[in-house]
Amino acid sequence: MAKPSPSLYSISKTFVWFALVSLLLLGSLIAIVLLDHHRDWKNWQKKFIALKLEKTEKELKAADEKLDKKKIQDLRLEIARTESDLKAHQSERAARRKAAAALEPRLARAKARAQDLKQFQDSYKYFFEEYRVLGDRRAADFEKKLAEIAPRLTEAKADLEDLEKESEAKKAALEAFAQKEKDLQKALDQILQEKTRVEKKIANVKPSLAKDILNAPMLDFLHPSLQIQQIALDGLEDDYHFAKTQKVDRCTTCHLAIDQKGFEDAPQPFRTHPKMDLYLGAASPHPVEKFGCTVCHSGNGHSVSFITASHTPHDEAQAKEWVKKYHWREIEKWDAKMLPIQHVQAACAKCHRSVVEVPQADKLNRGRRLAARYGCFNCHKISGFEDRWKAGPDLRRVGSKVDREWVIRWLQNPRDFRSSTRMPQIFHLSNTQSPDEKNRDDAAIEAIAVYLMKNSETVELSVPPAIGNAEKGETFVKQLGCLGCHSLPGIKGGDAAAELSGLGSKVKPEWLYAWLKNPRHYSPNTRMPNLRLSDEEAADITAYLLSNCNDPFEKSAAPKARPEAVDQMLLDSMQGTMRHADAQKMLAGMTDEEKLEALGKKSIAHQGCFACHAIKGFEDQKPIGAELSNESRKDIHQFDFGFVDIEHSRRAFIAQKLRDPRGYDKGKVKAYYEKLRMPQFHLSDEEIESLTTFVLSLTDESMPLEMQKRPDLREAGVEKGRLLVSKLNCNACHALDGKTGALRALTEDPGAAPPILDGEGAKVREKWLHEFLKNPTPIRPWLTYRMPTFGLSDEETKTLVEYFAYLAHENISYKGAEVPETSPEKIEAGKKLFGQLQCAKCHEVNADSAAMGASFLAPDLTLAKKRLKPEWVKKWIEDPQTLQEGTMMPTFFADGQTPITDVLGGDAKEQIEAIRDYLYRYEAPDKTKGETREAKIPIANQAA
């Protein structure tokens, strides 16, 4: 055999390789174990232990300082003394112990004997009963045995008891020596209790060799002290597309103190949750065992690493900080990213559905309000928000209000007319900047104006009876309550309705006069209520409002449509449904005005104007916006970021879309009618953030029913009412449902402010409220603010009545409470009290009371029997302050004591009832006096 080739078959070389590779293998295996062992979360837990140790040691120090050192020393001395005493009696103690021990075997024997006998007795009893029933002869035997054993058992038991007594006595004698020491020790323990507790806690937390061994690599499967913490949530599921798995949140692995008080100032991730009363705590509405973390925060609950848990920074600065600290990067492919903190309220809507406002979620609520304000719901279908009203005015009779030129100027850029307008800018935006597109925009604008004018119904307008006085008009505007909804140039009011600026450059006096007299005459569905103005008032207000003009706007150009642009646009739009030649033929047969009208119709349909405004010819048209019902879960690839260089996330897309709605057209080649159509609302950054939160809250994610806030019948009624209240803007004047009325805040004298309506449901009768809402009548004649007539339907009125009743936890009865039974004596007493307590001083409006000032005036009591619930009246007289804090109504019966002792035997309860009974039979003192009253108080014939 030839010698093997040394290059291929060298055994010694192979050994070298073998050694090398073995070492590498060993090294790589060690690397596996170490890599697997060293996890971020373990480091966090170690850091937390150090933190906790530090904190507990401080606690220990505090506990130590609290101790009474001298007393402890005394006790210790005492213990030492007793111990030496004990030593002196050592031999005696040993003897006694021996005696006690000697008893033990006897005791055991006696116990066994008693038990044995009992066994026999039970057995005999069974056989005796059995044989007796069967009629067996042996029954007699067992009867005999039973009789024999009974005394033996009694005797054995007596023996046992004697022995037990003896044994106990001996033991007590032995222990008597040590008793004193025990008592002393107990006292000492009691003093040291707190300290011992903290010391035990420290021992638990403190690192030790045993713990290190249990946490060592390869051994940590047994019982490590560093462990992944997790909350498994029953009923909550992660949705992995057609496959659902139980939700498991491991966030607490690092966020170790999230539900422990006392770590409010600790560095993250160890900080306590900032809202413990609302979240996590067992007594809070969202206990951590039931809700976990990712239900609200989103993210990957299974993960225990900073990056894969999908933490999301709230801004650039934080992102940079995280990159530096944690090597953070976005996990691009994971869909359920954590909600950045500024949008976290979006998650509330998952469970809090079918409520107008989510409690404590101010940003989300603001987003919802803004969405209603700007008419988002009009263009975009969003499930759960279908019942919202149109944001813009009715344009079916617009021809009587403004002229064509005004519409053209207005549509150029609504903000040129009024900077505060809600009307978004639709034309001349970033994606229509070329000369051709500008021409097309101008053509569309004039065409829309032409269409609106041509399709406007005529409405009868009447000329004001006399030329109004603008100064008086200003007073009326301030005094009647217009400011609840409207602001004026230089006068701060509400923002629910349009700012009343530049009206002189907009509308004709006839129209404004007719509108003020009855808004529904012009627009049957308007939210503007009727203030029942007299002709004179309406004329004065008209004069005042028209005095404000916008000259630059009036002088601005109203560009004419270029015929070639109109033709081209019509051709473009017609070609969608017909051939080019046919379209041209059709176009040739149209007059210029017809062309404009046709283009106007096309432009309104294209831009979706009809979604916010009622326009003739568009009654059944579907709005143009995309449905947003599940926007927060829409696939990220379905968002077209175009050439806009921003982060590819939903929230970034939404925010950018709101900031520059046409921006995603940047750099794209698109025909005029292919371009993005969402108009520019000129939103502030804060508004954008709130609206983004709102859009991120839109999800069809199914939550278990028991997790959701499901309203019962009453709550549903309240929510229905809340929606209507927000539509009618009741809060503009009234304090109600946790909101302070805006107009109340503007009024200096609280007595002259619109009334507070908290508890109204408990106060007034449903029937009266129903009639009042339909047709308000004066209650507080001194108020200048006027409760408007909203022209509510029966259904709406019912909704409001139910809302007030349910809000006050009342049951609804249109029949009303019975007028309480009473006796003539009681009424007489009531009358007497009424006089003595001087009720009429405030409750009767006349020249004297008016002189006291509005704060001292009180509602007309002749209305009481129709208006108030008897039960409420009683409570009101008894303690007005609990029902309405800060009311001027005096508390006559403080602590159930009456100031008047000579009526009804000084019984406060009886007296209150008497006053109430008198009220229910009370008539106005003098009819003629009422008329003079009207003459003195300017607007007394109007409801307040």
Add this chain to the structure above:
Amino acid sequence: MLESFKNFLNSVSSPVTIFTSAVLVFALFVTFPRQATSKPAGLAVLLLVLVFFGIGLTDEHFRTIVSTPDNVPIVGLIFLFGYFTWYAMRKAVINDRRIEKGEPTVEQAETNEKVLVFPYLIFIEFVVALAYAVMLVLWSIFLKAPLEEPANPTVSPNPSKAPWYFLGLQEMLVYFDPWIAGVLLPTFIILGLCAIPYLDRDPAGSGYYSFKGRKPVIIVYLFGFWILWILLILTGTFLRGPNWNFFGPFEVWDVHKVVPLVNVNLSELIFIKWLGVGLPKLWFLREAPGILTVLAYLVIPPAILAKTVFKNVFKKLGAVRYSILVMLLLVMVALPIKMYLRWAFNLKYLVAIPEFFFNI
């Protein structure tokens, strides 16, 4: 400078340039095996590839594609397959030279040096097995399995790619009906590979590396393996992006990229473009030109070849084995032919019968 180089590469990259240049390189390799397998040439090529990757890795997009955990093995595949092809060819060339000189081949020379299986073979194998274990461990440490989103059956990833070893088949889908690219051609590949020992029973060159003695066989095999399989896998892995669009090596994979799809069938080319008469109503009339072309392709070349170039082969194999061999070869060559027809004439299908879902 670097940017313009990248842009240049991007602009010249297309399926046709890549395929054609690969065929040219392959032709050079088999025409000049001696020069190609010299050490300097091998080192030069290696250096070239390394420099290309070195430069490429400075590009963010290239780096992302190449370092995606799924794609790293394909990068390794380039080097491994390249090296082993080069090494085998080098051995063959050395043997050829020895045979020319009348010396025994390297294998014959080594045959005399026999050693025992144990320890000489088993031990080395054991060490290599350990080395593999180390490699796998290190791989698993350094290339982590990525955390991707939960699978959503309603959303297809874009691009939707087959496992790497099927990307060649997926690339064929660009040129053929799924029925052919997905069923017929794979079946032919498997059956054809199985048939090799029965078709090629020539003992010449058995037991040692040689190129000269088995030139046609090796060229056909390497062409099928390198050009029609590996190249297509590489294209599918690195150069096919969203919507299966072709992207240059440094081009960003833009989902929105739109390329015109203007392919036409042979029937449309003939009846509408050339004859200007409109498509016949009956499918067999309409597709007659295509069907005849395909039949002619399958019948005429074998007959001619049997009389001319493959005269000896025909004699050696007999009619049955000859027709099987030629049929397999024709199907194999059909792939590049169809590719070039597509690139040259935008030809979609030779035969398109949607009535039966049958397209060639």
